[in-house]
Amino acid sequence: MTNLTIALDAMGGDYGPPVTIPAALSVLAENPQLHLLVCGDKYQIQPLLSDIPPSLSQRINIVHCSQVVAMGEKPSVALRNKPASSMRVMLNLVKDEKAQACVSAGNTGALLTMAYRVLKMLPGIKRPALVTAIPNAEGHKTYVLDLGANVVCDEHILHQFALMGSVLTEKSECKNPKVGLLNVGEEEIKGSETIKKAAKLLKEDKSINYIGYVEGNDIFTDKVDVVVCDGLVGNIAMKACEGLAKTVINSIKNVANDSLMSRIFAAIALPMLKKLYRQMNPDQYNGASLLGLRGIVIKSHGNASKDAFQYAIEEAINEIRHQVPQKIGNRIETALTDRS
Structure with a gap:
């Protein structure tokens, strides 16, 4: 298959880069066709990438973000005041088709609100579902x-x-x-x-x-x-x-x-x-899909371990390969046509 590109919210969750970066590297090592856009504070992320082999370093890029959405932050506040957050930048990369999917362990309410605003719903879908x-x-x-x-x-x-x-x-x-x-x-x-x-x-x-x-x-x-x-x-x-x-x-x-x-x-x-x-x-069942959007968004548990976050990234890979949003759009379109 052609190359896959996934955007990660490296700062999300209870632990941030100490969990998300090792998980990202493990997935990279197992998937030679995968590229990762790691969104977050480069000063926290770079030290965790200092000793990785060239085969991995050339397939992972840091997208520096100056803001972070806190786990207890109100979704409306995060939406208004955090345009440069790792979560928002990650979603923008999917919207701009620079990434085919994104994964975050961050604030669930903020992720739902931002994803709804940034990516929009597929035609005919009323609400997203986790x-x-x-x-x-x-x-x-x-x-x-x-x-x-x-x-x-x-x-x-x-x-x-x-x-x-x-x-x-x-x-x-x-x-x-x-x-x-x-x-x-x-x-x-x-x-x-x-x-x-x-x-x-x-x-x-x-x-x-x-x-x-x-x-x-x-x-x-x-x-x-x-x-x-x-x-x-x-x-x-x-x-x-x-x-x-x-x-x-x-x-x-x-x-x-x-x-x-x-x-x-x-x-x-x-x-x-x-x-x-x-x-x-x-x-091993970490990684809830946010269905109904014009893009693939995977929500990891906030307290996810390295292995758990790795499973969430792998879920994103599976949904890219199976073109889940496109198939949902086709199924909804058929259902609406049959009903009319």
Whole structure:
């Protein structure tokens, strides 16, 4: 494939360059066709690039930025007062087609607001949606959206989320993905009026493989590939999943160190425990896509480790290769034509 160019917000997140730069270098080493535009304070970034080999240094460029969006900063304030921030400059590079995608671990609200203002929405899309994948019991992924970009959604927005989620899921070789609406039960009589209206739209749309209502536990099974909900429900569900995964991982570690017999058992069971850890570790599912924009924007966790931020960059690479915004635009255009 031709060269890939991704812009990074090196200053975003809880840790900034000490995490983002090592992650960037790891991805560069594994992807010879990749170029990175690293946006941030050059005085903090340059020392971290001083000893890298020429094969990497020629594929990474610092774009100096004099401002940083703080993690607790109000989105409206960041939008008005931070035009030279690493986050804003990163988005401008995508807008100006100097980068094909961008990745940030910074302030979520500010990123949503700036991305909406700078990149604009694809024709026909009402609202952007945050989506990420959750591992299920069969070793596959379940995509959940929206994760917090839109607290209140009408039935038309939920319908568009289903279309966008289907397109994103198809990039992972999932043909004709199964789509479900997250609800308080599977029965047709349950749920709010908005959910019922959304279900009607999804049933009528033959381009979507709609299987009906699903419940929270279905996220972890192979019953569904895409789970659609509003941002309030999605954000709570995602945080609960992350909390559960970390609790299980910590419990395994604590039990393994509890006694001599526990340590002996842990040593015997180590291969199985490592496999379980890899499946449940939230780091490998870091990188929420902001769908519906005229460009690829990946939001990393603010407290992402090096490995987690690396996964977020790799998600950007995958979406470039699969032309996700273009395919979403085509799918929405077809849906609007069929409805008219």
